[in-house]
Amino acid sequence: MNETMLTYIKKEQQTDERVLFDQDKNLKPFYDWLKLNQKTRWVILATGSSANAIEAARYYVEKIARVHVDIRIPFLFSNYEQQIYEDEVYIAVSQSGHSYSTIQALDLIQAQDCFVLTADRTSPIAELAVPILDIGCGFEAVDLVTMGFSATVVSFMLMGLQAARIWGRIDEEAYQQELQELHQTILRIDDTLDRCVHWYQQNQSELMNLQAVAVIGYGAGYGVAKEAETKITETIHCPMNGYELEEYMHGPYLAMHKDLTVFFIMSEHPALKARMQALYEYLHKVTPHCFVLCEQETASVRDLSIGAPVDEYKSALLYVIAFQYLSYRVCADCGVDPMITPYDDFDSVLASKI
Numbered sequence: 001m002n003e004t005m006l007t008y009i010k011k012e013q014q015t016d017e018r019v020l021f022d023q024d025k026n027l028k029p030f031y032d033w034l035k036l037n038q039k040t041r042w043v044i045l046a047t048g049s050s051a052n053a054i055e056a057a058r059y060y061v062e063k064i065a066r067v068h069v070d071i072r073i074p075f076l077f078s079n080y081e082q083q084i085y086e087d088e089v090y091i092a093v094s095q096s097g098h099s100y101s102t103i104q105a106l107d108l109i110q111a112q113d114c115f116v117l118t119a120d121r122t123s124p125i126a127e128l129a130v131p132i133l134d135i136g137c138g139f140e141a142v143d144l145v146t147m148g149f150s151a152t153v154v155s156f157m158l159m160g161l162q163a164a165r166i167w168g169r170i171d172e173e174a175y176q177q178e179l180q181e182l183h184q185t186i187l188r189i190d191d192t193l194d195r196c197v198h199w200y201q202q203n204q205s206e207l208m209n210l211q212a213v214a215v216i217g218y219g220a221g222y223g224v225a226k227e228a229e230t231k232i233t234e235t236i237h238c239p240m241n242g243y244e245l246e247e248y249m250h251g252p253y254l255a256m257h258k259d260l261t262v263f264f265i266m267s268e269h270p271a272l273k274a275r276m277q278a279l280y281e282y283l284h285k286v287t288p289h290c291f292v293l294c295e296q297e298t299a300s301v302r303d304l305s306i307g308a309p310v311d312e313y314k315s316a317l318l319y320v321i322a323f324q325y326l327s328y329r330v331c332a333d334c335g336v337d338p339m340i341t342p343y344d345d346f347d348s349v350l351a352s353k354i
């Protein structure tokens with residue numbers, strides 16, 4: 001049987017559990033480095049889903065380890081931002097290890113603290129003389145990655161959590177509790193997928209006919225919105241943007257119209273959730289195609305509930321499944337194979353992947 005995106009969405013829970021259990025082996029060079037260094041400016045070089053995954057995990061890492069995470073676009077870094085600062089540690093993230101711009105940017109950083117986080121130790125990025133950190137998810141045959149996104153989120157959160165532990169930001173008890181909470185969140189992935197399947201079925205005819213899409217989030221939900229943008233654009237090919245809540249209110253709202261479908265990621269943050277609710281009240285008078293993603297069960301079949309409270313900072317692991325499944329299912333229902341595109345030669349002609 002051919003593998004599809006769904007094959008890998010279904011593997012997320014067990015894979016993330018493995019990432020958790022294997023962290024000391026897979027992330028060892030970074031943990032060893034943490035014992036000798038205390039650099040608090042973490043520069044990430046990543047593109048596409050890898051950058052989105054770091055965006056989804058960054059606020060957790062920044063909060064628990066008290067570091068600053070700076071996600072840079074590799075091509076801009078290589079061509080315009082070549083200053084290398086001694087107080088920074090550089091982490092290039094590429095699941096496949098084939099993204100040319102990320103490899104090129106990493107190659108420019110010499111004699112500095114740097115690491116590569118990849119799922120393939122034999123890939124071109126792993127050939128650079130840089131310590132390798134393993135995402136630990138193994139090979140994902142479907143390029144439209146889902147399992148690897150989730151595993152990258154977990155890996156980066158663990159890197160932050162270990163920094164907090166090793167640097168004494170938290171004690172052993174707090175570390176164990178965090179680890180357990182992360183595990184409990186991972187153990188809800190399969191249930192969340194079941195909820196997404198049910199939600200999709202209830203709204204199938206509407207979700208199959210997306211004209212234009214906006215996904216709005218804040219905090220970790222912003223990373224989810226950006227990954228939704230990547231995934232929906234790569235698969236369904238409809239006009240699509242992922243926005244941060246307040247940024248949406250500074251211009252993009254002017255492009256709203258009655259055929260726009262809007263997804264509101266309402267993770268638990270007292271002030272921002274209320275602000276998102278206010279935006280929802282306004283937008284849903286303009287377009288009937290509004291969908292809310294939240295913790296609690298509601299009376300509306302349009303709302304996708306993840307069923308129980310989750311730490312806002314860990315919530316991306318659950319909310320992202322809605323957009324992964326949506327991307328897969330709309331293609332399946334429309335009889336489209338997202339792996340087949342008229343632009344199969346793009347990567348080789350433009351050499352964006354090597």
Ligand SMILES: N[C@@H]1[C@@H](O)[C@H](O)[C@@H](COP(=O)(O)O)O[C@@H]1O
Nearest residue numbers: 047048049050094095096097099
């Ligand atoms: N179309 C793919 C994206 O889906 C992927 O997210 C990105 C980064 O890939 P990697 O994490 O392997 O560097 O590369 C391409 O742009």
